[in-house]
Amino acid sequence: MDGFIRDLAQWAVREALFLADNGEILKRTAELGLRHGLPFDRLTTHLKVLHPLNHSVSRIWRSDRPMEERFPMRGMENHPTYLTSPIKRVWDTGVWIDRRLQPGPGPPDPDGFTILDDLKIEGFTHYIMGPVVFSDRETHALSFATKAPGGFTGDQAAALRQLTSILAPVIEVKALRRTAAGLMETYLGHDTFELLVGGQVELGDGLRRRAALWYSDLRGFTALTEGQKLDEVVAVLNRYFGLVGAAAARYGGEVVQFIGDAILIYFAVPEDGFDAIACRHALDAAVEARRELATWNRQRAADALPPIEFGLGLDFGDIIHVNVGAAGRQAFNVIGPAVNRAARIEELTKTLGRPVLLSSDFAAALGQKTRSLGSHGLRGVTRAVEVLEPAEGPLAG
Numbered sequence: 001m002d003g004f005i006r007d008l009a010q011w012a013v014r015e016a017l018f019l020a021d022n023g024e025i026l027k028r029t030a031e032l033g034l035r036h037g038l039p040f041d042r043l044t045t046h047l048k049v050l051h052p053l054n055h056s057v058s059r060i061w062r063s064d065r066p067m068e069e070r071f072p073m074r075g076m077e078n079h080p081t082y083l084t085s086p087i088k089r090v091w092d093t094g095v096w097i098d099r100r101l102q103p104g105p106g107p108p109d110p111d112g113f114t115i116l117d118d119l120k121i122e123g124f125t126h127y128i129m130g131p132v133v134f135s136d137r138e139t140h141a142l143s144f145a146t147k148a149p150g151g152f153t154g155d156q157a158a159a160l161r162q163l164t165s166i167l168a169p170v171i172e173v174k175a176l177r178r179t180a181a182g183l184m185e186t187y188l189g190h191d192t193f194e195l196l197v198g199g200q201v202e203l204g205d206g207l208r209r210r211a212a213l214w215y216s217d218l219r220g221f222t223a224l225t226e227g228q229k230l231d232e233v234v235a236v237l238n239r240y241f242g243l244v245g246a247a248a249a250r251y252g253g254e255v256v257q258f259i260g261d262a263i264l265i266y267f268a269v270p271e272d273g274f275d276a277i278a279c280r281h282a283l284d285a286a287v288e289a290r291r292e293l294a295t296w297n298r299q300r301a302a303d304a305l306p307p308i309e310f311g312l313g314l315d316f317g318d319i320i321h322v323n324v325g326a327a328g329r330q331a332f333n334v335i336g337p338a339v340n341r342a343a344r345i346e347e348l349t350k351t352l353g354r355p356v357l358l359s360s361d362f363a364a365a366l367g368q369k370t371r372s373l374g375s376h377g378l379r380g381v382t383r384a385v386e387v388l389e390p391a392e393g394p395l396a397g
Helices: 002-014 022-035 086-093 114-122 154-188 190-197 221-225 230-250 275-302 337-352 360-366
Strands: 042-048 056-062 065-070 097-100 126-133 139-146 206-218 254-259 262-268 310-326 329-335 356-359 370-376 385-390
Touching (some): 002 022, 002 154, 022 042, 022 056, 022 065, 022 154, 042 086, 086 097, 086 126, 086 139, 139 154, 154 190, 190 310, 190 329, 206 221, 206 275, 206 329, 206 337, 221 230, 230 262, 254 329, 262 275, 262 337, 275 310, 275 360, 310 337, 310 360, 337 370, 356 360, 360 385
Parallel strands (some): 310 356
Antiparallel strands (some): 056 065, 097 126, 126 139, 206 262, 254 262, 310 329, 356 385, 370 385
16 A cells, blocks of 8 residues: 555645645546555545534545535534434544454344444445644544445555545645635625635726615614613514625625625626516515515514514615725625615605605616616715606506
């Protein structure tokens, strides 16, 4: 196995570091091992991640099927599947697990590792899992399994222990890069992430576009949360933000900011599309958000809780998605008259008693039937602005 270890070490430095991700590294590691006579039939990596939704990422390479990626959600650490897995043992203790398996049905694994019972039925003869230790001493895991008669030889098993040490730094680099990208996209949004990784990092850098603007605000939020515990207030906000954000995302909306209990979103006009597409996407997202809100309110009514309502202002126009701020603290924001008008139009939903209001620019670009509610003065806007509402469909007044 000396030749394998030598080639692996050279490959890790010269090539592996430049591969796309840890999935590709796992695949190439399997291929290199097979060329050196290692009877790989199944390799996996199990890496903890820092992410608001996912607890970890697992990649499974098998000789007879495509690479598989799994993203266990937070809370999986309490699930029986995890509690009875070798992953937990290795993560918690850093020990190696080395099991020779008797293929076919038989008594359960003595440590209760149900995955090994499944692998025996599939014909696997040997399973090895070991720790992959990162520079911060956090322990992750890498496993190897074979169907070869007799399993891995002693020399092969020893080589696998060296393999994990050689690959650990490369796996860590790829994992950290993916973690950083995932956090940036989650906390900044997809479009802002793309601008940043594209080099738009100086003050004033940004992108001009035409877009439909969404500004929504919870009704009576102060009174609704008066006397409630802070964690209860946060739970309400996150449920509201979640249903609106999910509806917008399904129609290509980009959440720009959560501002107290308000949300600013834009729906960009596709490069090869029409203005109406962005406006229809915004309106479709509003329909879906209000449908989800109705479901939530039925649940709240059953719990004797007051309903949640929000007002929505929609406008359309030219904006710039731009990097603003001070030298030591910068952020991307959207700037343009339509942004301000959308927020002011939302304020009118309270006085006019309508849940959704449109500007005349939005209505013109939309190209669907609308009903005028007259011209109204908007706070901070010099001229009166005509506002309208949908005249057909679920949002019709």
